[in-house]
Amino acid sequence: FRGTPEQVVTYFGFVAREVRELLASLGAPSLDTIIGHAELLERRERPEVPAARMLDLSALLRPAASTSATPPDTPVRCVTSRNERPGSTYLDDEILTECTGHVEAGLPFSGFYDLRNHHLAVGARVAGFVASRHGQEGLPQGRLHLRFRGSAGQSFGAFAVRGMRLDLEGEANDYVGKGLSGGEICIRPFRQIGYGPATHRNTLVGNTCLYGATGGRLFVAGQAGSRFAVRNSGALAVIEGAGNHCCEYMTGGTVLILGPVGRNFAAGMSHGVAFVLDESGEFPGRLNRSMVDLDPLTAEDGELILGLIHEHQERTGSARARQIILSWPEVLPRFRKVVPHAARAPIGVVAAAEQDGGRLIEGAKGAAPPAAGQVPGTR
Numbered sequence: 313f314r315g316t317p318e319q320v321v322t323y324f325g326f327v328a329r330e331v332r333e334l335l336a337s338l339g340a341p342s343l344d345t346i347i348g349h350a351e352l353l354e355r356r357e358r359p360e361v362p363a364a365r366m367l368d369l370s371a372l373l374r375p376a377a378s379t380s381a382t383p384p385d386t387p388v389r390c391v392t393s394r395n396e397r398p399g400s401t402y403l404d405d406e407i408l409t410e411c412t413g414h415v416e417a418g419l420p421f422s423g424f425y426d427l428r429n430h431h432l433a434v435g436a437r438v439a440g441f442v443a444s445r446h447g448q449e450g451l452p453q454g455r456l457h458l459r460f461r462g463s464a465g466q467s468f469g470a471f472a473v474r475g476m477r478l479d480l481e482g483e484a485n486d487y488v489g490k491g492l493s494g495g496e497i498c499i500r501p502f503r504q505i506g507y508g509p510a511t512h513r514n515t516l517v518g519n520t521c522l523y524g525a526t527g528g529r530l531f532v533a534g535q536a537g538s539r540f541a542v543r544n545s546g547a548l549a550v551i552e553g554a555g556n557h558c559c560e561y562m563t564g565g566t567v568l569i570l571g572p573v574g575r576n577f578a579a580g581m582s583h584g585v586a587f588v589l590d591e592s593g594e595f596p597g598r599l600n601r602s603m604v605d606l607d608p609l610t611a612e613d614g615e616l617i618l619g620l621i622h623e624h625q626e627r628t629g630s631a632r633a634r635q636i637i638l639s640w641p642e643v644l645p646r647f648r649k650v651v652p653h654a655a656r657a658p659i660g661v662v663a664a665a666e667q668d669g670g671r672l673i674e675g676a677k678g679a680a681p682p683a684a685g686q687v688p689g690t691r
Contacts, residue, residue: 350375403427404437407458411438416445420455427462429485434460435478436470439495443473450494451475461502464488466518469497472528486518486537492525492547500533500628512552512571512632519555522547525565533628538574541567544584550624552632559586559650568620570632578604578650586650587617589636595648607651614644 313320331343340346350373358364403425414421427434435458442450450473457477464484472478472495480499489497499516516534523539525547535553539560546564553571561580569588578586579600588595596606609617618640625633636643 348375402437403431403434407438408441411456412441415442415451415456418446418451418455420457422457422459424459424461427460427464427480427482429463429465432465433467433470434464435472435476435495436467439471439473439476439493442475446475449474453477454496469495469530472497474527483515483534484517486520487523488517488521488532489525489528489530489547489549490520490523492522492528492530494527496529496531498531498627500630512630515553517551522549531624531627533624533630533632535571541565546584548620550620552630559584562586566620568617568624570621570624570636573598576600578652581650582652582654584652585655587613588648588650589643590646590648599650603654604650604652607649609644609647609649613647613649617644617647 335342335346338346338352346352353373355369355373407423407425410423411421413419438456438458442456452475454477455475457479459479459481461481463482464480466485467487467490468480468484469478469488469492470490471493472489474494476495478495478497480497482499482502484499488499501511501514501516505511505514512534514534515537516532517536519537520539520542521536522530522541522544524543524545525541526545528547530547530549530551532549532551534551536551536555536558538555539557540551540554541547541549541558541562542560544559544562544565544567548566550568550570552569554569554573556574557576557579558569558573559567559578559581560576561582562578562584563582564584566584567586569586571589572592573588573595575598577588577595577599579602581604590596599606618637621633621636624630625637
């Protein structure tokens, strides 16, 4: 679609208007009043399409209440209760039961919970509760510390706000940190696995992690699946490898990858910055250069990368990070810096998110790109 978002809104406005006109021509005040009234439908003959004559539409044209198997007082809407999966529970309900008083009073809270893959969107309801009590500012950093062990279901840490820290020992499915809004997520492998020389090759999180994040930090002592940091708008992330389409449509933030990545890296990336450790020398061939290019590392970049690796090692105990730190002079030249063309432009709107609050900041026209060594998405 080559139009603007405003044109999409206008289009759907006209769709709604036409629906109202059609309802008025039928003498119906709303869509609810015509549900089940199949007598309003009629078959449209298409003699020029021979195959259309083979379609039997009688079941669709029969009024909903006219079937012999349907009692006359049966509602025309589906009134069946939700069919929850066996064993499906919302872990956030348990967490909120324990932390509600602390959150309301702004007091520190720490809790430990076992996870299973049927626990979905863990942390999302907690984030909503924190936001409802403390607004966009959230809580002081690390005030709400939630520790987990197990295999998390989809959307672990979704929408986590400032003040929330989620530590997971284990692994997680797709959409980790979806909509991350200032919180912090740290994921490390199960302790019994240990930290061998190849531990960083294990995939600990699934696809499309950090989707639409506007702020916060993510540390993963392992690899991610495809489309990592897609549409990231301001979060900071450190991982140890990723699949295809990493940093796709990224508009802000910083991504540091301490391992290999797949093809089509940075497709549609318009702002932010990415650093990739390219030990094999194959990264340039996996980069989508339509909107980005490779820049040489500056001394400030090296300091930034080393600082993030130290923080990553502290948060996750990563053996990979420790190895890099010990051989830093030899490893530093192998890092590649990916910068969007728009970041170099003297004119343009720069979207950045504050690291501590996850709020989107629209820079003025003509704003300069982030200074060397500054983490994009922070100030």
